[in-house]
Amino acid sequence: MGVFGFEKGFVDNQFTQLQKLRDESSPGFVVEVVSLFFEDCEKLVNNMAKALEQQIVDFKQVDSHVHQLKGSSSSIGAARIHNVCIAFKTCCEDQNRDGCVRCLQQVNHECIQLKNNLQTLFKLEQQIVAAGGSIPAMQ
Amino acid sequence: MAITGESHSQFHVLAVDDSIIDRKLIERLLKTSSYQVTAVDSGSKALKFLGLHEEDDHSNPDRVPSVSPNDHQEVEVNLIITDYCMPGMTGYDLLKKVKESSSLRNIPVVIMSSENVPARITRCLEEGAEEFFLKPVRLADLNRLKPHMMKTKIKNEKLGDQEKLEKSEIQSEQQQQPPSQPQPESQPQPQQSPLLQQPNNNKRKTMEEGLSPDRTRRRYNGGITTMV
Numbered sequence: 001m002g003v004f005g006f007e008k009g010f011v012d013n014q015f016t017q018l019q020k021l022r023d024e025s026s027p028g029f030v031v032e033v034v035s036l037f038f039e040d041c042e043k044l045v046n047n048m049a050k051a052l053e054q055q056i057v058d059f060k061q062v063d064s065h066v067h068q069l070k071g072s073s074s075s076i077g078a079a080r081i082h083n084v085c086i087a088f089k090t091c092c093e094d095q096n097r098d099g100c101v102r103c104l105q106q107v108n109h110e111c112i113q114l115k116n117n118l119q120t121l122f123k124l125e126q127q128i129v130a131a132g133g134s135i136p137a138m139q
Numbered sequence: 140m141a142i143t144g145e146s147h148s149q150f151h152v153l154a155v156d157d158s159i160i161d162r163k164l165i166e167r168l169l170k171t172s173s174y175q176v177t178a179v180d181s182g183s184k185a186l187k188f189l190g191l192h193e194e195d196d197h198s199n200p201d202r203v204p205s206v207s208p209n210d211h212q213e214v215e216v217n218l219i220i221t222d223y224c225m226p227g228m229t230g231y232d233l234l235k236k237v238k239e240s241s242s243l244r245n246i247p248v249v250i251m252s253s254e255n256v257p258a259r260i261t262r263c264l265e266e267g268a269e270e271f272f273l274k275p276v277r278l279a280d281l282n283r284l285k286p287h288m289m290k291t292k293i294k295n296e297k298l299g300d301q302e303k304l305e306k307s308e309i310q311s312e313q314q315q316q317p318p319s320q321p322q323p324e325s326q327p328q329p330q331q332s333p334l335l336q337q338p339n340n341n342k343r344k345t346m347e348e349g350l351s352p353d354r355t356r357r358r359y360n361g362g363i364t365t366m367v
Contacts, residue, residue: 072160075275
């Protein structure tokens with residue numbers, strides 16, 4: 001992710017930790033975990049959207065979805081999404097529907113951005129490896 | 140007693156987490172550290188794997204459990220690492236059940252949580268958890284696991300030896316049996332007895348994690364409640 005990822009804070013050091021775990025025996029590890037994350041993210045976003053559309057919003061349920069997303073974004077190092085989740089949790093606790101909707105939109109936006117960035121990164125890495133190079137471990 | 144530190148594959152860890160991402164992660168971390176891993180998504184599945192059924196908990200101590208400890212010798216578990224926040228049975232509930240079970244209570248338990256709640260951490264450590272890791276768990280954290288697993292191995296072997304000795308009624312040989320300290324042939328850490336570990340570990344924490352001082356607060360070394 002090098003320059004643009006870390007500078008803009010899309011991913012934090014945890015992402016580097018993940019990359020360290022990738023080796024000959026499991027070259028697809030990071031891609032696999034990241035894909036799982038986006039699947040999870042999509043599902044949670046959809047569930048939260050539905051919940052927030054209800055006449056009477058079940059904020060506890062929304063909060064538990066946010067909690068899940070907060071956990072998984074932290075685990076893969078998706079810093080920006082993680083930060084939105086923190087604000088999102090507060091909105092849930094305050095039972096602030098508008099605030100929640102705004103946070104959800106932000107989560108969605110960040111997810112799309114991250115997906116694009118990571119796809120670019122993975123493509124680049126594939127090209128490097130295909131050309132016979134290796135991807136240096138970042139500190 | 141040949142304990143080769145290089146080959147961690149003799150150690151089997153049971154990982155429990157309801158999040159598939161965290162399960163994948165912890166599995167990868169453990170495998171990278173050369174441990175055998177079984178990952179399950181709930182506390183009840185963990186208990187099932189360990190051979191402990193719900194009914195056994197309420198039974199009187201004299202009753203023989205439906206699965207005797209010797210039956211699952213092939214799936215001997217040397218450590219349980221579990222998430223705290225799980226639907227149904229929390230990591231804390233699982234910890235309690237393990238420590239209440241006569242067949243399982245010697246298995247070291249480590250709790251993981253994404254939330255830094257001191258009261259929660261204290262409660263877990265008091266209940267017998269060896270360590271409390273804050274998520275996201277990192278490779279360096281796993282270095283703290285080996286001493287706990289070694290302790291169990293030594294203890295199990297000691298117990299096995301004691302049984303044999305009692306049968307043959309040769310008491311004096313017990314003096315010559317392996318001491319409570321683990322053999323440090325390939326163990327990188329200087330400390331040996333878990334009881335002496337705590338003060339050393341604090342220093343190591345500061346040295347190892349000096350770069351990010353806030354992380355030292357996050358690491359809580361377990362109060363050693365298991366008796367050797």
